[in-house]
Amino acid sequence: MVNERQIAVLEEARLLPATAKNIGKLGDKYSPEYSRWAFGQWEMRKRGKEKFSRAAMMQFTRAGLEMATHERIAAYHASLFPGGVEVLDAGCGIGADLMALGARGPVVGVDLDREHVNCARHNLSVYGFKGKVGRGDALEVLAKGWDYVYCDPGRRDDGQRLINPEDYQPRVEDLRQHLMQVKLGVMKLSPMLRDEYLFGLGGDVRFVSFGRECREALVIFPGEKRVSAVHIESGAEVEARALTRSVAEPVRYLYEADPALIRSHALGAMEMDGVGDSNGYLTSEELIESPWLRGYEVLWSGPWRIRMVKDALREGNWKVNAVKKRGVKVEPSSVLRQVEMKNGDPVQLVMYAIGEKVVVSIVRAM
Numbered sequence: 001m002v003n004e005r006q007i008a009v010l011e012e013a014r015l016l017p018a019t020a021k022n023i024g025k026l027g028d029k030y031s032p033e034y035s036r037w038a039f040g041q042w043e044m045r046k047r048g049k050e051k052f053s054r055a056a057m058m059q060f061t062r063a064g065l066e067m068a069t070h071e072r073i074a075a076y077h078a079s080l081f082p083g084g085v086e087v088l089d090a091g092c093g094i095g096a097d098l099m100a101l102g103a104r105g106p107v108v109g110v111d112l113d114r115e116h117v118n119c120a121r122h123n124l125s126v127y128g129f130k131g132k133v134g135r136g137d138a139l140e141v142l143a144k145g146w147d148y149v150y151c152d153p154g155r156r157d158d159g160q161r162l163i164n165p166e167d168y169q170p171r172v173e174d175l176r177q178h179l180m181q182v183k184l185g186v187m188k189l190s191p192m193l194r195d196e197y198l199f200g201l202g203g204d205v206r207f208v209s210f211g212r213e214c215r216e217a218l219v220i221f222p223g224e225k226r227v228s229a230v231h232i233e234s235g236a237e238v239e240a241r242a243l244t245r246s247v248a249e250p251v252r253y254l255y256e257a258d259p260a261l262i263r264s265h266a267l268g269a270m271e272m273d274g275v276g277d278s279n280g281y282l283t284s285e286e287l288i289e290s291p292w293l294r295g296y297e298v299l300w301s302g303p304w305r306i307r308m309v310k311d312a313l314r315e316g317n318w319k320v321n322a323v324k325k326r327g328v329k330v331e332p333s334s335v336l337r338q339v340e341m342k343n344g345d346p347v348q349l350v351m352y353a354i355g356e357k358v359v360v361s362i363v364r365a366m
């Protein structure tokens with residue numbers, strides 16, 4: 001735990017810029033280690049504001065902050081568990097998920113890393129939630145038998161992202177063996193893992209969208225291998241459903257699908273046609289508002305021939321300010337240079353493939 005001298009140095013460092021002079025000054029007064037720690041905490045508290053509304057009162061480690069779940073997503077994780085029941089967070093890190101779980105009932109957090117345990121204990125108290133946090137091996141604690149378990153195995157080693165889930169800590173397979181036995185178990189994994197792997201784990205798989213990014217894949221036990229996507233900001237949820245049809249060119253409106261909708265194979269749930277081989281562009285005659293879609297009015301479509309595209313831009317008095325692409329090997333910045341016009345109303349270029357051919361649509365954001 002943080003001692004009184006650390007609390008004092010933290011307070012003194014609060015408004016001081018992290019210059020060598022200030023770090024040295026507090027280092028002389030307290031200790032170089034405490035001084036570096038205090039300035040580091042303030043730097044991390046500043047960065048932590050992106051994830052936590054009370055970051056200015058929390059305690060972090062660098063790795064712990066980086067691995068921590070955003071509080072909005074953590075609140076969703078917590079909402080999956082019944083209110084009031086005790087949940088074990090097996091590998092709780094600095095406690096982002098633990099705090100959200102604590103808002104709905106009793107929690108037990110365990111982590112191998114002593115510093116993380118200290119941070120999690122402090123952070124839980126910042127929010128005034130009750131819970132037990134201790135140092136230990138999650139697998140040993142799990143072996144004692146639990147009804148409700150959350151786990152977010154470490155996916156980084158020395159700051160590098162681990163690609164193989166068998167390198168995650170604790171190992172996914174070891175966690176899975178335990179989660180198969182509980183009343184409700186939720187495991188957070190990378191959405192980049194292959195379908196066969198994720199769908200083979202035996203639980204339901206939910207891809208999570210936040211800030212228009214597919215942030216994670218949640219595997220929920222017990223499950224029936226159902227696949228879905230959830231949109232944190234709106235609370236919308238859709239089940240996987242394949243597209244039934246794709247057209248060569250978009251009609252009146254083109255829609256860019258949310259990455260989690262694409263990742264969960266749920267494009268068909270929008271009940272529109274796909275566009276070419278884009279796996280992510282949809283089209284409709286109707287103007288549709290949906291948290292899963294970003295809409296554009298289609299102004300022109302045709303093959304990717306620079307002269308044709310430039311003629312269309314000139315005729316429409318349009319100037320391209322962004323290039324989007326799906327499934328096409330082009331460099332957007334180089335395309336932007338190639339279609340540069342001096343003036344015109346702002347439009348965007350959307351590029352996608354149909355077999356070997358590349359098709360372009362000139363669109364206007366709605």
Ligand SMILES: C[S@@+](CC[C@H](N)C(=O)[O-])C[C@H]1O[C@@H](n2cnc3c(N)ncnc32)[C@H](O)[C@@H]1O
Nearest residue numbers: 068069091093095096111112138152154169170
């Ligand atoms: C991805 S982090 C958890 C982040 C946490 N969910 C949050 O949002 O703050 C994974 C944590 O698991 C811990 N860990 C790894 N192996 C462990 C084990 N065998 N037992 C307990 N903790 C472990 C690491 O120390 C790390 O803090």
